[in-house]
Amino acid sequence: xCNEHHDYPMRRIxxxxxILLMPTVFATEGDSWSVEVEDPFxxxxxNCDIRLTNPWTGNDMxxxxxxxxxxxxxxxxxxxxxxxxxxxxxxxxVLEAYPIISNLFDVSGADTMQVIGSDWNVSVTTVLLMHLxxxxxxxxxxxxxx
Numbered sequence: 001x002c003n004e005h006h007d008y009p010m011r012r013i014x015x016x017x018x019i020l021l022m023p024t025v026f027a028t029e030g031d032s033w034s035v036e037v038e039d040p041f042x043x044x045x046x047n048c049d050i051r052l053t054n055p056w057t058g059n060d061m062x063x064x065x066x067x068x069x070x071x072x073x074x075x076x077x078x079x080x081x082x083x084x085x086x087x088x089x090x091x092x093x094v095l096e097a098y099p100i101i102s103n104l105f106d107v108s109g110a111d112t113m114q115v116i117g118s119d120w121n122v123s124v125t126t127v128l129l130m131h132l133x134x135x136x137x138x139x140x141x142x143x144x145x146x
Contacts, residue, residue, distance in 0.1 A: 033064050033091040035071045037080060045097045048075040055085035064088040071095060079134050100134055 035052070037045040052061040055070045068085040071093050078097040086093060 035073065035093050035095065037073045037075055037078070037095045037097045039078070039097055039099065045075050045078055048073040048078075048080070048097075064091065073097070 035050045037048045037050075039045055051072045051074070052064060053059065053070045053072065054061060054066065055068050061069055065088055068087055070085045071083050073080045073095050075097055077100055079100055081096040081098070083093065083095055
């Protein structure tokens with residue numbers, strides 16, 4: 001009669017253990033992966049060229065493999081922010097994209113740009129200014145000043 005009372009707690013523990021372990025036994029992680037690109041408002045950006053690379057070698061990958069990968073994208077009309085390397089077990093990632101704003105600012109009368117305190121200088125061109133404007137705009141958006 002004493003043995004019957006001691007079986008109930010053991011049965012409860014066994015049942016609780018089975019219930020807790022069942023989801024991990026039957027759960028199967030799919031092999032599919034997805035990289036999405038979103039604008040600042042959370043809307044998906046379509047027709048992007050998605051690229052996965054090995055963070056140490058820079059070699060292109062067709063799918064996440066090894067220990068880590070770095071996702072990136074090129075989207076027409078957008079600047080896509082850099083994303084840090086992530087584990088290959090993470091099959092879903094969202095990249096941030098900001099629209100390119102043409103003619104953000106105008107510089108006239110300048111022919112050379114240099115960094116004060118160094119010997120570095122570069123000739124000013126329209127293309128250079130457009131790239132600087134894109135990076136400046138992304139930075140301002142990122143820190144919340146715009």
